[in-house]
Amino acid sequence: xxxxxxxxxxxxxxxxxxxxxxxxxxxxxxxxxxxxxxxGKTTTMKIITCFMAPTSGDVKVNDVxxxxxxxxxxxxxxYLPENNPLYYDMPVLEYLSFVGQLQGIEKSKIQNKIVEMxxxxxxxxxxxxxxxxxxxxxxxxxxxxxxxxxxPEILILDEPTTGLDPNQIIEIRKLIRHLxxxxxxxxxxxxxxxxxxxxxxxxxxxKGKIVADGTSETLRKQAQGNEMLKIEIRDYQNKDxxxxxxxxxxxxxxxxxxxxxxxxxxxxxxxxxxxxxxxxNLCMQKNWFLAEMTPxxxxxxxxxxxxxxx
Amino acid sequence: xxxxxxxxxxxxxxxFDSLTAYILVVVFLGLSGFFTWLSGSDIFLIxxxxxxxxxxxxxxxxxxxxxxxxxxxxxxxxxxxxxxLLLTKAVSDWDVILGKFLACLMLIGVALLLTLPYYISVWxxxxxxxxxxxxxxxxxxxxxxxxxxxxxxxxxxxxxxxxAFLLSLFIGVFFLIIFNVLASGxxxxxxxxxxxxxxxxxxDSISRGxxxxxxxxxxxxxxxxxxxxxxxxLSKRNIAE
Numbered sequence: 426x427x428x429x430x431x432x433x434x435x436x437x438x439x440x441x442x443x444x445x446x447x448x449x450x451x452x453x454x455x456x457x458x459x460x461x462x463x464x465g466k467t468t469t470m471k472i473i474t475c476f477m478a479p480t481s482g483d484v485k486v487n488d489v490x491x492x493x494x495x496x497x498x499x500x501x502x503x504y505l506p507e508n509n510p511l512y513y514d515m516p517v518l519e520y521l522s523f524v525g526q527l528q529g530i531e532k533s534k535i536q537n538k539i540v541e542m543x544x545x546x547x548x549x550x551x552x553x554x555x556x557x558x559x560x561x562x563x564x565x566x567x568x569x570x571x572x573x574x575x576x577p578e579i580l581i582l583d584e585p586t587t588g589l590d591p592n593q594i595i596e597i598r599k600l601i602r603h604l605x606x607x608x609x610x611x612x613x614x615x616x617x618x619x620x621x622x623x624x625x626x627x628x629x630x631x632k633g634k635i636v637a638d639g640t641s642e643t644l645r646k647q648a649q650g651n652e653m654l655k656i657e658i659r660d661y662q663n664k665d666x667x668x669x670x671x672x673x674x675x676x677x678x679x680x681x682x683x684x685x686x687x688x689x690x691x692x693x694x695x696x697x698x699x700x701x702x703x704x705x706n707l708c709m710q711k712n713w714f715l716a717e718m719t720p721x722x723x724x725x726x727x728x729x730x731x732x733x734x735x
Numbered sequence: 736x737x738x739x740x741x742x743x744x745x746x747x748x749x750x751f752d753s754l755t756a757y758i759l760v761v762v763f764l765g766l767s768g769f770f771t772w773l774s775g776s777d778i779f780l781i782x783x784x785x786x787x788x789x790x791x792x793x794x795x796x797x798x799x800x801x802x803x804x805x806x807x808x809x810x811x812x813x814x815x816x817x818x819x820l821l822l823t824k825a826v827s828d829w830d831v832i833l834g835k836f837l838a839c840l841m842l843i844g845v846a847l848l849l850t851l852p853y854y855i856s857v858w859x860x861x862x863x864x865x866x867x868x869x870x871x872x873x874x875x876x877x878x879x880x881x882x883x884x885x886x887x888x889x890x891x892x893x894x895x896x897x898x899a900f901l902l903s904l905f906i907g908v909f910f911l912i913i914f915n916v917l918a919s920g921x922x923x924x925x926x927x928x929x930x931x932x933x934x935x936x937x938x939d940s941i942s943r944g945x946x947x948x949x950x951x952x953x954x955x956x957x958x959x960x961x962x963x964x965x966x967x968x969l970s971k972r973n974i975a976e
Contacts, residue, residue, distance in 0.1 A: 474823040478973035500825040510816035514749055526741045527824040571820075 444633035457624030513557030742834025784861030805886025867944035874941035884961025
């Protein structure tokens with residue numbers, strides 16, 4: 426089950442919520458959709474789930490276009506909308522059975538499916554309550570249960586972990602990871618660690634356009650460029666001497682002299698080179714004690730901020 | 736077809752869960768019963784074994800009763816966002832509209848079914864024109880269908896239930912009274928047109944026991960028009976601005 430999005434544009438009045446975006450999601454891939462508020466994540470999801478028609482462009486789910494057979498697509502998609510709207514006056518079990526029937530599950534299998542979903546989403550203690558009586562976390566679980574009840578090949582989750590406590594968040598992430606082995610999952614979030622924890626691939630969009638696409642490692646590499654190191658040296662006599670010795674190493678481009686007195690230095694290597702071994706050898710030679718050497722990674726937060734602000 | 740039925744059953748169930756159904760049925764039976772049997776100008780005053788007084792009361796009660804049923808149908812879904820949940824399931828916009836239409840019609844059907852004892856009582860009292868009675872019921876059902884169509888349309892264009900209720904009453908009043916009043920002051924084509932558009936003309940002729948295809952077509956057209964407009968307003972989310 427792959428999803429192909431082609432030149433998708435959605436216009437609200439003069440504003441383009443989604444501006445000519447194209448991407449592809451393969452079977453068994455978990456795609457994280459990142460972007461600031463109002464970037465077009467939710468709109469894209471609404472179009473893929475056939476709730477809204479695009480202004481132009483096309484989405485193909487397993488080669489079925491949203492312009493040709495919407496019901497066929499809807500049947501294969503499990504969708505958890507933003508803000509998780511639910512019928513608050515319905516009991517959990519009744520609601521799940523309603524959704525199951527709508528999604529075309531056979532009568533004989535519905536009961537088993539409901540039991541399974543109640544178990545998977547941890548709803549056993551609350552299953553007889555009305556949805557309106559549940560806490561936010563449990564409502565979120567009901568939202569997930571209704572999205573997955575018909576065993577869809579594609580899951581589209583718009584901010585699935587909002588309102589959950591840390592334990593539940595970890596559980597839900599584990600669940601998504603588990604499901605992602607066989608299913609195609611698109612999930613949107615603005616919690617960055619969540620994307621790193623669950624997604625195979627990250628798509629960052631801003632103002633309706635895709636600004637980055639790749640795994641978290643490739644994104645990091647792109648953004649990082651040169652190697653950055655933080656080292657701490659002890660047992661030296663003269664600080665300036667250390668700096669000039671470090672600068673003499675061929676692979677080092679720059680030493681930040683503004684290091685504080687307890688021997689911490691920030692270094693930047695030349696493009697494509699690593700200076701870690703040379704630093705170690707230098708310390709050995711000079712009998713310095715190398716207390717710390719840490720490569721500084723560009724955090725996803727930094728990449729995100731860089732790409733989505735001007 | 737099965738999807739329509741599933742949606743209709745859910746709606747019907749939610750009527751009964753939320754007491755709406757009980758309150759409206761009781762009020763409907765109470766009002767129509769009072770005016771049929773107890774008020775001054777009731778069956779006993781007329782002195783004929785006829786359900787005519789009941790039909791003219793039911794005519795008015797249903798006018799208020801139906802918008803109260805339809806007002807939450809789509810307005811609430813628009814407000815809470817559940818419409819998105821519903822429409823991203825494997826159903827079409829028409830399944831949703833028709834399911835909701837069917838649910839309202841079924842509840843009104845239940846209310847009308849519960850007035851059958853009136854029919855039986857009157858029948859026991861004297862010779863009754865069975866044809867006229869069944870035509871009266873048919874007229875009430877056709878009229879309710881038109882009101883449900885109008886009500887669903889009103890409910891589809893807003894996310895506020897009160898607005899939906901008032902709007903469907905407002906549209907209803909035109910069909911019930913205003914067209915009729917205007918028609919009586921006008922002659923020629925316009926007068927004829929307005930008189931044709933007046934719902935009361937058609938209802939009167941059916942409840943007298945004359946089923947004319949023109950009347951039936953009138954009620955069905957109003958219903959279908961209401962539903963088409965409701966569907967259009969549901970699917971206007973698809974229209975690129």
